[in-house]
Amino acid sequence: MPSIINTLTAAVAFVGVVGATPVEIPKPKHFTIKQVERSQFLRNGAQSKVKTFRKYGAKIPLSLLNAAYAGPNGSAPAVPGDAYDSLYLTPVTIANTTVQLDADTGSADLWVFSSLQASSQLTGHDYYKVDASKKVQGASWRITYGDGSGAAGTVYADKVVVGGVTATSQAVEAATSVSAQFQQDRDTDGLLGLAFSSINTVKPTPQKTFFDTVKASLPEPLFSVNLKYHAAGSYDFGFIDKAKYTGDITYVDVITKNGFWEFTVDGYAIGSGATTKSSIDAIADTGTTLAYLPSTLVSAYYKQVTGAKNSAQDGGYVFPCSTTPPDLSIVIGGVKQTIPGKHINYAPVTTGSTTCFGGVQDNTGIGFSILGDIFLKSKYVIHEAKDTPRIGFAQQ
Numbered sequence: 044m045p046s047i048i049n050t051l052t053a054a055v056a057f058v059g060v061v062g063a064t065p066v067e068i069p070k071p072k073h074f075t076i077k078q079v080e081r082s083q084f085l086r087n088g089a090q091s092k093v094k095t096f097r098k099y100g101a102k103i104p105l106s107l108l109n110a111a112y113a114g115p116n117g118s119a120p121a122v123p124g125d126a127y128d129s130l131y132l133t134p135v136t137i138a139n140t141t142v143q144l145d146a147d148t149g150s151a152d153l154w155v156f157s158s159l160q161a162s163s164q165l166t167g168h169d170y171y172k173v174d175a176s177k178k179v180q181g182a183s184w185r186i187t188y189g190d191g192s193g194a195a196g197t198v199y200a201d202k203v204v205v206g207g208v209t210a211t212s213q214a215v216e217a218a219t220s221v222s223a224q225f226q227q228d229r230d231t232d233g234l235l236g237l238a239f240s241s242i243n244t245v246k247p248t249p250q251k252t253f254f255d256t257v258k259a260s261l262p263e264p265l266f267s268v269n270l271k272y273h274a275a276g277s278y279d280f281g282f283i284d285k286a287k288y289t290g291d292i293t294y295v296d297v298i299t300k301n302g303f304w305e306f307t308v309d310g311y312a313i314g315s316g317a318t319t320k321s322s323i324d325a326i327a328d329t330g331t332t333l334a335y336l337p338s339t340l341v342s343a344y345y346k347q348v349t350g351a352k353n354s355a356q357d358g359g360y361v362f363p364c365s366t367t368p369p370d371l372s373i374v375i376g377g378v379k380q381t382i383p384g385k386h387i388n389y390a391p392v393t394t395g396s397t398t399c400f401g402g403v404q405d406n407t408g409i410g411f412s413i414l415g416d417i418f419l420k421s422k423y424v425i426h427e428a429k430d431t432p433r434i435g436f437a438q439q
């Protein structure tokens with residue numbers, strides 16, 4: 044629908060009567076009343092409902108959030124799963140059911156809670172009702188994540204729609220079992236893997252990710268990630284939205300050998316300090332909540348945070364919640380990408396504690412650095428899968 048903008052320009056004289064003596068109010072030169080597209084009002088209807096729910100502290104149904112933040116074709120919302128952005132959820136329609144999946148650039152399996160699980164595991168979840176006629180015979184999958192959580196099951200080829208983009212026959216990995224972490228997390232109905240298909244866990248034949256399935260049909264072979272701090276962002280498939288970033292996009296080549304969106308960081312700076320040159324191997328990973336960086340960098344960073352300590356009891360670097368830590372910049376493609384200090388004050392270590400867990404932690408034991416949501420939520424990140432895959436970063 045073309046937007047209907049009527050501009051009414053009127054010169055209106057107001058004569059007000061105050062007491063007995065008429066008072067002439069200076070004549071305004073002109074004013075404009077803009078009319079906007081009806082659909083924007085409709086979307087704003089959902090948004091005004093979200094505001095009312097928030098005002099009265101009511102839990103907002105994800106379906107309402109999805110309606111409020113529905114984007115143009117190709118764009119899907121990424122809604123924080125809780126108050127601390129521990130994960131972001133995106134509505135995905137599989138066959139005729141819409142589920143809330145954690146879109147994850149650090150893994151390559153599209154898996155979902157399903158009717159194959161014990162019904163006790165399905166309470167509070169939307170789930171995929173498997174269609175036996177669509178089963179991929181002989182195929183199975185099993186995935187384990189860095190935090191020890193995981194799931195396993197069998198495979199179906201079914202219709203999947205994300206942000207209006209349709210994969211007519213996408214490998215849908217139906218869970219037969221999920222780990223305790225997923226059983227306890229009633230918001231996450233599964234994952235939408237967006238890493239490279241080379242690390243898909245389906246046996247005997249690895250399956251394509253949703254992005255790989257639809258890539259050739261998109262305007263451009265890319266997807267853009269726009270996670271936000273304590274707010275709904277988006278995943279844009281096939282296009283770059285200039286309204287979602289400022290300045291330039293800095294691209295670097297992706298190292299594809301491990302199946303991640305992996306690249307080299309050139310250095311870092313703490314607060315307004317000098318830049319330290321350092322070659323750091325890192326992956327961009329929307330499925331990881333925090334940022335995990337080399338111990339030398341992390342130790343130098345927390346030396347500048349009043350009251351910070353590396354607490355074995357709390358499982359990492361913590362500091363008083365009243366602290367606003369310094370910004371942390373990392374240099375990618377010669378350009379500083381800054382994490383606001385506010386984002387690094389992640390969350391109380393336990394509910395009500397005045398000790399807060401740092402959003403930047405040590406990568407010891409992981410083998411590489413992970414730029415998770417703490418880094419990503421202030422950036423607009425382009426994942427381009429041409430012959431030489433590239434990743435691009437811009438400031439939101």
Ligand SMILES: Cc1noc(C)c1CN(C)Cc1cc2n(n1)CCN(c1cc(N)ncn1)C2
Nearest residue numbers: 129147149150188189190192224225228330331
């Ligand atoms: C609640 C809640 N709080 O924080 C999380 C996470 C949850 C969700 N919940 C506990 C279940 C869960 C566990 C994981 N996820 N979701 C997402 C995939 N995981 C990854 C992905 C990846 N790329 N790298 C490492 N792990 C681990």
